Amino acid sequence: MKQIIQLLKLALQERKRMALSFLCTFFVAGFTYVFVNLVQPIIDEMFVRSPVSGVPDKMRFMDFVFQTLGISKEKIVVAIPLIVVAVILGKGLFTFLSSYLMKSVGHRVVKRMRDDLYVHILYQSPAYFDRVPTGDLMSRLTNDVDKIQQSLSGSLGDFIEELFTLLALLVGIFIIDWHLALVSFVVTPLAAVPLAAFSRILKRKGLKNQREMARIYNLLHETISGHKVVKAFTMEKFELGKFMEATRRYFQTSLKLAWVSSLSSPFMEFLGGVVGAFILYVGSRRIGEGVISPGDFGAFVMAVFMMYMPIKRLSKANNSIQQAVACHERIREVQQAVPEIQEAPDAYPLPRVRGAVKFDSVSFAYNESRPALQEVSFEAPACTTAAFVGLSGGGKTTIISLLTRFYEPSSGRITIDGIDIREVTLESLRAQIGLVTQDIILFNDTVRNNIAYGLKDISSEDVIRAARAARAHDFIMELPEGYETQIGERGGLLSSGQRQRLAIARALLKDPPILILDEATSALDSESERLIQEALARIKKNRTTLIIAHRLSTIRGADRIFVIDHGRLCEAGTHEELCRLNGIYMRLYDLQFPEEGERVR
Numbered sequence: 303m304k305q306i307i308q309l310l311k312l313a314l315q316e317r318k319r320m321a322l323s324f325l326c327t328f329f330v331a332g333f334t335y336v337f338v339n340l341v342q343p344i345i346d347e348m349f350v351r352s353p354v355s356g357v358p359d360k361m362r363f364m365d366f367v368f369q370t371l372g373i374s375k376e377k378i379v380v381a382i383p384l385i386v387v388a389v390i391l392g393k394g395l396f397t398f399l400s401s402y403l404m405k406s407v408g409h410r411v412v413k414r415m416r417d418d419l420y421v422h423i424l425y426q427s428p429a430y431f432d433r434v435p436t437g438d439l440m441s442r443l444t445n446d447v448d449k450i451q452q453s454l455s456g457s458l459g460d461f462i463e464e465l466f467t468l469l470a471l472l473v474g475i476f477i478i479d480w481h482l483a484l485v486s487f488v489v490t491p492l493a494a495v496p497l498a499a500f501s502r503i504l505k506r507k508g509l510k511n512q513r514e515m516a517r518i519y520n521l522l523h524e525t526i527s528g529h530k531v532v533k534a535f536t537m538e539k540f541e542l543g544k545f546m547e548a549t550r551r552y553f554q555t556s557l558k559l560a561w562v563s564s565l566s567s568p569f570m571e572f573l574g575g576v577v578g579a580f581i582l583y584v585g586s587r588r589i590g591e592g593v594i595s596p597g598d599f600g601a602f603v604m605a606v607f608m609m610y611m612p613i614k615r616l617s618k619a620n621n622s623i624q625q626a627v628a629c630h631e632r633i634r635e636v637q638q639a640v641p642e643i644q645e646a647p648d649a650y651p652l653p654r655v656r657g658a659v660k661f662d663s664v665s666f667a668y669n670e671s672r673p674a675l676q677e678v679s680f681e682a683p684a685c686t687t688a689a690f691v692g693l694s695g696g697g698k699t700t701i702i703s704l705l706t707r708f709y710e711p712s713s714g715r716i717t718i719d720g721i722d723i724r725e726v727t728l729e730s731l732r733a734q735i736g737l738v739t740q741d742i743i744l745f746n747d748t749v750r751n752n753i754a755y756g757l758k759d760i761s762s763e764d765v766i767r768a769a770r771a772a773r774a775h776d777f778i779m780e781l782p783e784g785y786e787t788q789i790g791e792r793g794g795l796l797s798s799g800q801r802q803r804l805a806i807a808r809a810l811l812k813d814p815p816i817l818i819l820d821e822a823t824s825a826l827d828s829e830s831e832r833l834i835q836e837a838l839a840r841i842k843k844n845r846t847t848l849i850i851a852h853r854l855s856t857i858r859g860a861d862r863i864f865v866i867d868h869g870r871l872c873e874a875g876t877h878e879e880l881c882r883l884n885g886i887y888m889r890l891y892d893l894q895f896p897e898e899g900e901r902v903r
C-alpha cells in the first residue's frame with residue numbers, strides 16, 4: 303500500500319486529470335451496479351412471473367408477445383433491454399474517458415520525470431560519471447521510466463477502477479442479502495495472504511530484472527562505441543560471449559518474473575472459484591427457505607461473478623505496480639545523488655578576471671588509496687604562459703580538473719586573481735576558462751555549431767576567424783558542405799588532428815581570460831602546430847595560457863615550465879633555467895632532442 307501511495311503521489315502532479323479520471327471510474331462502477339441490479343427484474347419479472355414460463359407452446363408465446371404490448375406490467379419488459387443497452391453504452395463511454403485520462407496522466411508524469419532525471423544527471427560532478435556506467439544511466443532513463451509510465455497509464459487506472467467496481471458490487475450483494483454476503487466473505491481473507499506473497503516476490507525479481515537490463519545496456523554502449531577496438535583485437539566472439547551471458551541472465555530473471563506473474567492470476571481465480579462454489583451451495587438453501595427470490599439470487603451470483611474480473615485485474619495491476627515501484631527506486635537513486643561539487647551558499651559570480659592562477663599546497667586523491675596530487679604549489683601570473691610537463695600519469699590533467707572545479711582538492715587553496723574558486727559560482731568560473739581536453743569531445747552536429755558550442759549570437763565571421771586561428775579553416779572549406787557539414791558521432795568523420803583543431807577553434811571563440819590546452823596539438827604535424835603556436839602567441843598577450851604537452855618543442859617558449867612527477871611539483875623555471883638544473887626536465891629533453899641537449903650543456 304505504501305508503494306502504491308508513492309506512485310499515487312507521482313500521479314498527483316496531475317491532480318485535475320486524476321480527479322476527472324476517478325470521477326469517470328466512479329461512473330463506471332455506478333453503471334456496473336445498475337447492471338447487476340437489472341438481473342433481478344429480468345429473472346423475476348421477465349422469466350419467473352411470465353405466463354410463458356414452463357409452457358413450451360409456440361402459439362402461447364405469441365399470445366405473450368401480444369399481451370406484452372398491451373399491458374402496463376409488460377412495459378418493464380420492453381424497457382429492460384433498452385436500459386441494458388443504455389447501461390452498457392454509459393459504462394463504455396466512461397471506461398473510455400477514464401482510461402484515456404489515466405494514460406495521459408502517465409505520459410505527462412513520465413515526461414516530467416525524464417526531464418528531471420536528465421537535469422540531475424547533467425549536473426552531477428565528474429566523479430559521479432567515473433563511478434556510474436553510462437549504460438546504467440541510459441537504462442534508467444529509458445527502461446525504468448517506461449515501466450513507470452506503463453504502470454501509471456494502465457495499471458494504476460485499472461487499480462482504482464476495479465477497486466471502485468469491486469466496492470459497488472460489494473455494496474450490491476450486501477443489499478441483496480447481507481447474510482449470504484457475510485457467509486461468502488468468510489473465505490475471502492484467505493486471498494490476501496497469497497496476494498501479499500506474490501507482491502513481495504514480484505518486486506524483488508523486478509528489481510533484479512532491471513539491473514540485468516542495465517548490464518545489457520552497458521555492454522551495448524561499450525562495444526558499439528568501441529567497435530573499432532573490438533574488431534582490431536578480433537574480440538567479436540569474446541564480446542558476443544559476454545553479451546550472451548548478460549542476455550541469458552536477463553532471460554532467466556525474466557522467466558522467473560513471468561512464472562510468478564503468470565501464476566498469480568490463475569491462483570487468484572481459483573480462490574474466486576472456490577468462493578463461487580460455496581455461494582452456490584448456501585444460496586440454493588436460502589431460496590429454499592424463501593428468504594430471497596430466484597431473481598435476487600441471480601443478481602447475487604452475477605455480482606459475485608463480476609467481481610471475478612476486477613479481482614483478476616487487480617492482481618495483474620498489482621504485479622505491474624510492484625515492478626514500477628522497483629523501477630521508481632532505481633530512479634530515485636539517481637534523483638537523490640547529490641553532486642559532490644557544491645557551490646557555497648553565498649557564492650557570487652566571478653567578475654571577468656585577468657587570469658592570475660595560484661595553487662597553494664593543493665593535495666588531491668581520486669580515491670583514498672593513492673594521492674594524485676601532493677602539496678602542489680605554483681603561480682602563473684596573469685597574461686603569461688605556464689606549461690606542465692612530466693611522465694604520463696603524473697597528475698597534469700588532474701591539476702586542470704581541479705582548476706575547472708571538476709573535482710575538489712582535499713586540502714589547499716586554488717585562487718584566480720586572488721579569489722578562492724570555492725567562493726564563486728561554478729558557471730561564472732567555467733565561463734572564464736577555455737578548455738581543450740585531452741580526449742576531444744565533439745557532438746554530432748555541424749562544424750559551425752561545434753565551434754560555437756555554448757555561445758549565443760555568434761556571427762559567421764567570428765566562427766571563421768576562430769577557425770583560421772586554429773588552422774582549421776582550410777580543411778573545413780574542403781568538407782562537402784563547409785561549415786554546415788555534419789561531423790558524425792563524437793566527430794567521427796574527421797581525423798584526430800582535425801578534431802583537435804576544431805576544439806582549439808571552439809576554445810578560442812569563447813575568448814576566455816584563461817586558456818587551457820591539454821595535449822591540444824599532440825595529433826598535429828609540426829608545421830600545423832607551429833602555425834597554431836604563432837596564432838596563439840598573437841592572442842596570448844591578454845590571457846593566461848596553461849599548456850600541457852609531451853612534445854617539448856610545444857612548450858619551450860613558455861614563461862614558466864612546471865615539471866610534475868608522481869603527483870608532485872619537482873622543478874619549475876624557464877626552459878633555460880631547467881636545462882641548467884639538469885634534472886628530470888633535462889632528461890626528457892635529452893630523449894627528444896639528443897643533439898641539442900649536448901649543445902645546451
Ligand SMILES: Nc1ncnc2c1ncn2[C@@H]1O[C@H](COP(=O)(O)OP(=O)(O)OP(=O)(O)O)[C@@H](O)[C@H]1O
Binds near residue numbers: 693694696699700
Ligand atoms: N577519473 C579518475 N579516477 C581515478 N583515478 C584517476 C582518474 N583520472 C586519473 N586518475 C589517476 O590519477 C593519476 C594522474 O592522472 P592524470 O590524468 O592527471 O595524469 P596526466 O599527467 O595527465 O597523464 P597523461 O600525460 O597520460 O595525460 C593517474 O595515476 C591516474 O591513474
Ligand SMILES: [Mg+2]
Binds near residue numbers: 698700740
Ligand atoms: Mg593528461
